[in-house]
Amino acid sequence: MISIQQKHQLPVPSGLLQVSRLPQSFSMDGSAASTSSLVFPIYFSLIIPTFNERDSIEKMVAQLSQILDEVLPNDYELLIVDDNSPDRTWEYAQHLTDQYPNLQVMRRQQERGLSTAVIRGWQAARGEVVGVIDADLQHPPEVLLKLLEKIDRGADLAVASRHVEGGGVSSWSATRRILSRGAQLLGLMILPRVLSSVSDPMSGYFLVKRQAIAEIPLNPVGYKILLEVIGRGNIRQIAEVGYVFQEREVGESKVTWRQYKDYLHHLVRLRVDSGRLGHWGKQINFPVGRFIRFAFVGLSGLLVDMALLYFFYAILSFGLTRSAIFAGELAIVNNFLWNDRWTFKDLAQKQFGRQQTLKRFLKFNIICLMGLILKILLLNLLFNGFHLNAYLANFLAIAIVTVWNFWINLKLNWRVTQVN
Structure with missing residues (x-):
């Protein structure tokens, strides 16, 4: 008999951080499969990376499911990718799969990090459009409808931004505002092409067409996965939607100085890879x-x-x-x-x-x-x-x-x- 720990738990992809294109039907493990075991693509897959989010995850899943059931009934999935949380977020989330049939859970025990969690989720996803949202309710779920609308109108990438009309932050300290803007200005100096293409390049809330990132080796550092998508993806049209970044209702913020170090490291890596040296390196x-x-x-x-x-x-x-x-x-x-x-x-x-x-x-x-x-x-x-x-x-x-x-x-x- 299958235990609740195994039910709806996705296998963790391994190897290169590279998202495949979706065929008409496929086997989740990549092997030959009978017609009855084939998995068929859907329209939308939303990745929810988690670490110690047990207290907020049920409310998040409930709000997302209510919104998406109305606009994409049976044509979406929610994928929680948990980094083996000490509070056992992954286990609690699996108990929700009976109540929410479009929910699946992946438990990572060998890898860590938000960016790689998102990409592993995209690798396991079935959606023609994939996205990411935080699990802590700081990203308003209702903004998804506007992001999906931008994708439907032809955007390859739809970004929820704090720096366009309708956007903002709820109660950030002056220090945090300065650090955020300073990081963005530093990015503009190091990687102007990527950072100037959106108003909020450090956003962790966005949707992207699968075909725009498929078959491209990704190599992120830290938390800012959007930089990787813009810097390496085949992104032709970008749309932005304003949103107000909310304060956490439960749990503790995961913003640390290490994230700023990883951000700088990521910028330099993308700069090298996208410049002449990177082009020369790819050639040989x-x-x-x-x-x-x-x-x-x-x-x-x-x-x-x-x-x-x-x-x-x-x-x-x-x-x-x-x-x-x-x-x-x-x-x-x-x-x-x-x-x-x-x-x-x-x-x-x-x-x-x-x-x-x-x-x-x-x-x-x-x-x-x-x-x-x-x-x-x-x-x-x-x-x-x-x-x-x-x-x-x-x-x-x-x-x-x-x-x-x-x-x-x-x-x-x-x-x-x-x-x-």
């Missing part, structure tokens, strides 16, 4: 953004190496050779830690345990040693063979070895060799 299948992070880490390692060389040699009087060995190895440790936690963080998280981390560290040491030998060979070739200036030859050798170190680490060290 080279991960430019990841390489830039690797290069920054290498620069930090150079600073660590120079500072420690001075410390060991000038202050502790260890001798030049021994000081250089100590400084070089500690710089390698610095580089490994930053690369493991930043450059290759997504890949490192799929290789669990201290033993796997130690293996990556030992491989990183070996690759760096090989890189040092390669650098010396290149330096001599460029200086003695091509008679380049010594400093130019050294710079070119470092540049070539940096690319080599990155590529070898990506392919041999941080690659996922085992899926648990």
